[in-house]
Amino acid sequence: MDDIPVMSFEEVSKIYPLPAGDVTALDRVSFQVDRGEFISVMGPSGSGKSTLLNLMGCLDTPTTGDIYISGTRTGDMSDVELTNLRRDRIGFIFQYFNLFPLLNIIENVTFPMVLKSQHSVDPERGREVLRSVQLEEKLFTHTPTELSGGQQQRVAIARALVNNPDILLCDEPTGNLDSKTGAGIMDLMTELNRKGTTIIMVTHDPHIAEYSRRTILIADGRIVS
Amino acid sequence: MIFWEIAKRNIRLHFLRSTLAMLGIVIGVIAIASMGILGNSLVASVSDNLKSVGDSVIVTPYAGGGSGHFGGGGGSTASLKITDQNFQQIKRVAAPNKAIPVYSTSDHMKIGVGSDDIVAAIYALPSDDVPDMMKLQAGDYNNGNSGCLVGSTFAKDHNLKVGSRISIGTSGDKGALRVTGIIEERGMSFDISTDNSLIVTPEWMENAYNRDKDYDEVVVKVKDGDTATVKTNIEKQLNKHKDNKIVSVMDSKATLASIYSTFGMVTTFVTAIGGISMIVAGVSIFNIMMMSVNERIKEIGIMRSIGTQKKEVMSMFIYEAAIIGIIGSIIGGILSLLAGYAISALMLNSTKYLFTLATAISVTEGVAFGIVICLACGIYPAWQAANMNPIDALRHE
Numbered sequence: 001m002d003d004i005p006v007m008s009f010e011e012v013s014k015i016y017p018l019p020a021g022d023v024t025a026l027d028r029v030s031f032q033v034d035r036g037e038f039i040s041v042m043g044p045s046g047s048g049k050s051t052l053l054n055l056m057g058c059l060d061t062p063t064t065g066d067i068y069i070s071g072t073r074t075g076d077m078s079d080v081e082l083t084n085l086r087r088d089r090i091g092f093i094f095q096y097f098n099l100f101p102l103l104n105i106i107e108n109v110t111f112p113m114v115l116k117s118q119h120s121v122d123p124e125r126g127r128e129v130l131r132s133v134q135l136e137e138k139l140f141t142h143t144p145t146e147l148s149g150g151q152q153q154r155v156a157i158a159r160a161l162v163n164n165p166d167i168l169l170c171d172e173p174t175g176n177l178d179s180k181t182g183a184g185i186m187d188l189m190t191e192l193n194r195k196g197t198t199i200i201m202v203t204h205d206p207h208i209a210e211y212s213r214r215t216i217l218i219a220d221g222r223i224v225s
Numbered sequence: 226m227i228f229w230e231i232a233k234r235n236i237r238l239h240f241l242r243s244t245l246a247m248l249g250i251v252i253g254v255i256a257i258a259s260m261g262i263l264g265n266s267l268v269a270s271v272s273d274n275l276k277s278v279g280d281s282v283i284v285t286p287y288a289g290g291g292s293g294h295f296g297g298g299g300g301s302t303a304s305l306k307i308t309d310q311n312f313q314q315i316k317r318v319a320a321p322n323k324a325i326p327v328y329s330t331s332d333h334m335k336i337g338v339g340s341d342d343i344v345a346a347i348y349a350l351p352s353d354d355v356p357d358m359m360k361l362q363a364g365d366y367n368n369g370n371s372g373c374l375v376g377s378t379f380a381k382d383h384n385l386k387v388g389s390r391i392s393i394g395t396s397g398d399k400g401a402l403r404v405t406g407i408i409e410e411r412g413m414s415f416d417i418s419t420d421n422s423l424i425v426t427p428e429w430m431e432n433a434y435n436r437d438k439d440y441d442e443v444v445v446k447v448k449d450g451d452t453a454t455v456k457t458n459i460e461k462q463l464n465k466h467k468d469n470k471i472v473s474v475m476d477s478k479a480t481l482a483s484i485y486s487t488f489g490m491v492t493t494f495v496t497a498i499g500g501i502s503m504i505v506a507g508v509s510i511f512n513i514m515m516m517s518v519n520e521r522i523k524e525i526g527i528m529r530s531i532g533t534q535k536k537e538v539m540s541m542f543i544y545e546a547a548i549i550g551i552i553g554s555i556i557g558g559i560l561s562l563l564a565g566y567a568i569s570a571l572m573l574n575s576t577k578y579l580f581t582l583a584t585a586i587s588v589t590e591g592v593a594f595g596i597v598i599c600l601a602c603g604i605y606p607a608w609q610a611a612n613m614n615p616i617d618a619l620r621h622e
Contacts, residue, residue, distance in 0.1 A: 059529075059616050059619075060616060080534060083534050083535075084534075086530065087533075092531055094619075098527045102235060112531055112532055115531075115533055115534075115537070120226075
């Protein structure tokens with residue numbers, strides 16, 4: 001099982017048909033991500049980073065080529081199957097945290113567990129993950145707007161981890177935080193990676209990219225290094 | 226049930242907006258249910274007034290066109306009568322049901338010395354048959370030749386009691402009658418309207434008005450309820466010739482059914498007018514559901530990206546519409562009882578028809594319609610939310 005790459009792209013292209021002519025956002029991209037890796041994806045604006053992230057997160061499908069998540073080809077999957085794949089195997093961390101304002105911290109974190117079990121869940125697992133991302137226990141019943149940016153991002157990381165995904169996809173995870181808080185979040189992600197979590201992180205910031213062990217540089221829809 | 230919880234909290238967050246939408250549903254349910262209650266109460270009220278005549282077949286001289294068998298020839302109905310021969314035929318055909326011959330006229334009369342001259346209807350029917358047609362609230366059926374029964378309204382209006390005397394005719398030339406009984410209120414009826422009239426014996430009528438077995442109508446009291454057959458048999462026997470009809474026959478049960486049907490249509494019509502306010506409320510629900518979806522596009526994108534199925538997103542919005550619909554409709558149902566009470570009290574001067582099965586059905590229909598409208602108006606916004614492209618939704622600011 002450990003020999004199978006967590007994610008693999010084979011000759012993946014994404015072309016957007018527009019009235020003014022087709023736009024190739026990704027052009028025959030191939031790479032693979034092994035279990036336990038910590039990868040940064042860097043590149044200038046419009047290089048195809050967001051398209052790549054959407055394809056990695058199974059939010060979009062390639063025009064040509066194949067994507068495999070833990071050995072499973074995603075091209076033939078229905079919307080329901082892709083949604084289940086996102087729920088069970090992929091954890092998302094966003095730049096703007098994207099917590100649910102109507103739910104408190106524990107409810108936000110256990111939300112993916114509820115989706116998976118279809119029943120009410122034991123909040124203890126939520127508390128356990130929140131403790132692992134070093135969030136103070138007294139904040140567990142607060143609402144997201146009562147927390148600082150750094151605290152909200154820790155909650156978002158806990159939510160992404162709660163279903164034990166194969167891979168964490170991070171979109172500028174420190175982009176909305178000050179440098180000190182951002183460093184704290186990166187320390188946490190480094191620690192998670194050290195414990196075995198596979199992380200792919202899209203970032204503009206070279207200092208943040210230094211936390212990763214491999215960098216994929218993308219330009220004009222192609223991997224350049 | 227996390228999506229139910231989110232739906233509840235969103236309603237709480239936008240309490241004023243949700244309350245206003247709910248108010249629309251409340252008004253819609255009140256409009257539908259109270260109109261239904263009013264219609265049902267009207268039918269019940271009319272039914273109550275007419276139920277005593279639902280077992281009658283009323284035979285009157287044929288007045289329309291024809292050869293004028295009774296000398297009328299399509300002229301004044303006053304000259305049209307049912308002969309004794311015809312009455313005997315009706316009696317045979319209607320047997321074993323009882324056929325009651327009725328004389329009717331109207332005349333001036335005075336009650337006591339120096340009282341005002343009044344005009345009222347006078348009916349004459351055989352004393353033995355009177356108990357089949359009416360009940361007394363005071364006095365005795367046995368009115369003798371110079372006795373009479375008076376209707377309850379007539380007695381009340383002119384302060385008559387058993388034993389009172391009434392002189393009939395412009396100057397009392399038809400003689401005087403003594404009140405021997407007061408008839409219970411019968412309300413509207415197809416045969417004879419007793420509430421404002423006098424009932425005398427045929428013998429007195431024949432003497433006073435020179436009548437000789439030329440009846441104004443014949444009432445057949447049908448025991449087994451099959452008034453339609455009795456009507457058909459009488460028509461077959463007496464109106465053998467299409468161009469020479471002798472009698473007109475009215476089946477009171479069929480007439481009642483026709484009246485009920487008309488009231489039913491009126492009820493449906495006014496309820497439909499109430500339904501317009503429900504449709505307006507539905508548009509309001511649709512509007513706030515679309516607002517709810519548009520405000521939460523990003524949230525929907527996040528949900529979809531972390532593994533929420535389309536049907537789960539859809540359920541969240543359907544729950545929201547359902548909560549507004551159920552609460553609004555139940556409140557509307559309760560208030561419609563109060564509205565129905567007020568309308569009945571004002572329009573019918575009675576609320577005795579309010580707590581009936583028909584009222585329960587009207588309220589249930591109003592509540593069910595409210596809930597269905599809310600759900601129907603929530604489906605499209607919910608569907609739109611569920612089918613958003615998660616990437617576009619995530620990018621939404």
